[in-house]
Each structure stands twice: as C-alpha cells, then as structure tokens.
Ligand SMILES: Nc1ncnc2c1ncn2[C@@H]1O[C@H](COP(=O)(O)OP(=O)(O)O)[C@@H](O)[C@H]1O
C-alpha cells in the first residue's frame with residue numbers, strides 16, 4: 422500500500438481547477454509502489470469525454486529540488502515519442518505543484534500492466550525500450566548525480582551498521598566485503614555516461630502483450646554509467662521475486678533487445694558482472710535500510726533485502742560467504 426498522504430475529495434476537486442481537465446469524477450488510492458503516494462484520478466475531461474490521470478505526491482526519498490530534472494527528462498523523452506508519462510501543465514504552464522503539504526504532479530495516464538512474470542519476448546521488448554531511451558537522451562543536457570550511486574553504498578552500509586545481522590546472520594560482513602570488492606573494480610571513467618532510469622524493474626514497465634506501453638517511475642533517474650542501467654534491469658528482471666531462481670532466457674532476451682541498438686563492447690561485457698553486482702548491493706542496501714526502519718505493521722509492504730543478496734551470489738558467488 423502506498424498512500425502516505427490522504428487528499429480529501431474537496432481538496433482534490435479544488436486542485437484540479439488549476440488545470441484544463443474538466444472536473445473530478447472519481448479518485449482512488451493506488452496500492453502498488455513504495456516511494457510516493459499515487460491516486461488514479463478520473464475527470465470529465467476538457468472536452469467532456471472523460472480523462473484519466475495519475476496524481477503523485479512526492480514522499481520519502483524524492484527531493485523536491487530534483488523534480489525539475491525528472492520532469493525535464495520526461496518531457497524530453499515524450500517529445501521524442503517514447504511511451505513515458507509527462508506531467509500535465511496547469512493553465513499557467515506549471516508542472517510541479519504543492520498539494521496537501523507535499524510536492525505534487527498530475528501525470529498523464531498510460532495504458533498497460535506491469536508484469537510479475539515476464540517472458541523472454543517481453544524482456545526483449547523491454548530491453549529494446551531501454552535502448553530507445555538511451556538513444557533519445559543523447560542530446561539531453563541536464564544532469565543529476567546518482568544519490569544511490571556507488572559513492573553512497575559505504576555510508577548507507579555504515580548507517581545500517583550491525584543491525585544488518587538482525588535481518589540475517591552474517592549479512593553485515595557479506596555486504597561489507599562485497600562493497601569493498603565491487604567498488605575496487607568499479608571503473609566509471611571508462612564508460613559512457615547518460616541520463617539513466619536507474620530503477621527499471623518489471624513493475625516500472627507497462628506492457629500490453631509483448632508491446633511496451635509505458636516506462637514509468639523516473640524518480641531515481643540520474644546521470645550515471647549507461648550500461649549500469651542495463652545491469653540494474655538485468656538483476657531485476659531475470660530472477661523470481663525471491664532471487665533464488667535465475668531465468669537465463671529472460672536475461673538473454675533483455676540483453677538481445679538492448680544490444681539490437683547498443684551492442685556491448687568487449688570492455689562492457691567484461692565489466693557487466695561487476696556492474697550487476699553493484700546493482701545488487703544498491704538494492705540490498707536500500708531495502709535493508711527500509712526493512713530496519715519500517716515498522717513491521719506499517720501499511721507499506723517491506724521488500725526483502727535478501728532477494729538481492731541471493732542475486733549477488735548469482736553474479737559473484739565468491740563475494741557471498743553465507744548461504745541464504
Ligand atoms: N503514468 C502512469 N500511468 C498508468 N499507471 C501508472 C502511472 N504511474 C504510476 N502508475 C501506477 O501506479 C503504480 C505506482 O507507481 P510508481 O511510480 O511505481 O510508484 P512509486 O514511485 O511509489 O514506486 C504503478 O505500479 C502503476 O500501476
């Protein structure tokens with residue numbers, strides 16, 4: 422469940438008056454997602470034929486100062502015809518608003534569903550969609566440092582501290598060892614850097630059959646190693662949710678789709694395992710932090726950090742000494 426901020430119907434109806442979208446018909450909180458509050462909003466539409474939007478109120482990790490970067494990226498990609506949801510502009514041309522005390526945007530609704538069990542053909546289409554996105558940002562000039570990038574892992578690890586062993590015995594030492602090894606082999610200067618999504622999990626790709634209809638949730642987007650985006654995607658897509666079962670066909674589909682536009686160089690191929698291990702560390706750490714700092718009875722479902730430690734053991738078995 423991810424509705425942290427309740428918006429009364431009267432407040433929402435008044436908010437919509439800023440836009441040329443007709444009047445409020447219905448609004449429902451969306452259960453999926455963990456970072457922000459999202460509502461599905463139906464209105465009569467500017468021309469009276471009905472319209473649908475996503476209302477997002479930014480919480481937790483999203484810094485309001487980063488919203489202009491995210492919105493500029495969405496506008497840039499939408500202008501190039503990619504299936505991303507830009508924010509709707511109000512009558513004064515503003516995309517970023519304040520509602521119920523939070524930064525908020527009214528976002529274009531995209532059709533499609535996010536998949537729990539992608540097939541190799543769907544992975545191929547998703548990999549190709551990521552490549553299209555990377556091609557489209559070649560002339561996107563704004564930049565944003567990766568707040569969850571390699572330099573953030575050690576400080577976050579230290580903030581979690583020995584409590585990591587409450588999640589699983591030995592987790593502290595395993596992650597500490599892995600961070601040292603993966604960061605020592607990290608060679609950012611030798612890679613191409615672009616604006617990346619940095620969280621393109623299956624739940625952030627909307628599909629109808631084998632067609633990608635939406636790339637959503639750009640709130641970790643940043644400037645970082647282009648192929649690291651693919652490594653994040655590979656680690657998210659080619660395992661079951663527990664991280665125990667690797668689906669090589671899905672991983673291969675993803676790579677084939679991506680490489681149809683951006684073939685990996687021998688250097689990128691050689692570094693891919695380390696980049697994917699870095700992705701596993703990044704998500705194991707953010708999940709561990711949330712696990713230790715979210716009450717077990719909170720409305721939001723905590724995501725299992727160990728599912729990423731198991732993935733790490735797949736990419737780099739030598740780094741994970743405790744079996745889980
Ligand atoms: N533009 C959109 N069009 C259609 N559905 C969307 C859109 N944006 C979000 N959603 C729905 O809302 C859910 C949560 O959105 P998401 O951005 O992933 O939230 P969070 O940032 O909290 O993780 C998605 O899984 C999807 O079902």
Ligand SMILES: N[C@@H](CCOP(=O)(O)O)C(=O)O
Nearest residue numbers: 454455456622638704708724
């Ligand atoms: N994808 C991350 C958490 C971020 O959640 P999202 O719903 O914004 O994608 C994870 O699975 O740990």
